[in-house]
Amino acid sequence: MTRRAKNGDAKGLARVHVDSWKTTYTGIVPETYLQDLSYDNREKMWERGIDQGSERSSIFVAENTYGDIIGFASGGPERTKKYGYDGELYAIYLLKEYQGQQIGKQLVQMVANDLVEKGFQSVLVWVLADNPSRKFYESLQAEEVGKKEIEIGGEMFEEIAYGWIEIEALLGKIKR
Structure with a gap:
């Protein structure tokens, strides 16, 4: 089951x-x-994120049959203002044992629908170049639209921006 995150x-x-x-x-x-x-630091971060959520950004969760959170996705306004996209999929994470079951697509669909409801027309997502999950976005026919270097743990990594000029096109790929 997928739903909007709550306190x-x-x-x-x-x-x-x-x-x-x-x-x-x-x-x-x-x-x-x-x-x-x-876990403690991330829990505090997510408490703030849920409490300070804006009208423009949202967090969605996926639960297993026991009600445990097994994945999440978040999105809102595009943060860099450099690429001509107005929406952004900020994050999507799914526990490894639940990958490959269409749950990731459900979460992306929830964020995309929410962005459309809020008046966004396009969306991008940043992903580490070495992340095998790049294939997920490529399977949804995302276009590579930019690159940047980010620092993680004292080392530099390339991040790639994938985008959909029309969120409706992304939604069409998910529903197929």
Whole structure:
């Protein structure tokens, strides 16, 4: 089941965030950075994110049959203002054991629908160049629209922006 995040979800969001980073980025980012990721720090971050949520940004969660949060996605206004896109998929993380079950698509669809309802027309997402999840965005026919360098754990990494000029085109790819 997917739904909008609410107060009380921060602990589950933190668990997915930390665990997903550890499974996705092992061998990509410095191991010491991954070891230093803290459930407590991420929980505080997500508590603030839920509490300070704006009318323009949203967080959605996916739950398993036991009601545990197994994934999340968030989105809102595009933050750089450099690429001509008005919306951004800020993050999408899904526990490894739930990947490949269309849950990621459901979460992206929820963010995309929310962006459309709020008047956004286009959307981009940033992904580390070495992240195998790039294939997910490519399967949804995202166009590569930019690159930048970011620092993680004292090392520099390339990030790639993928975009859809029309959110409706993204939604059409998800529904197929």
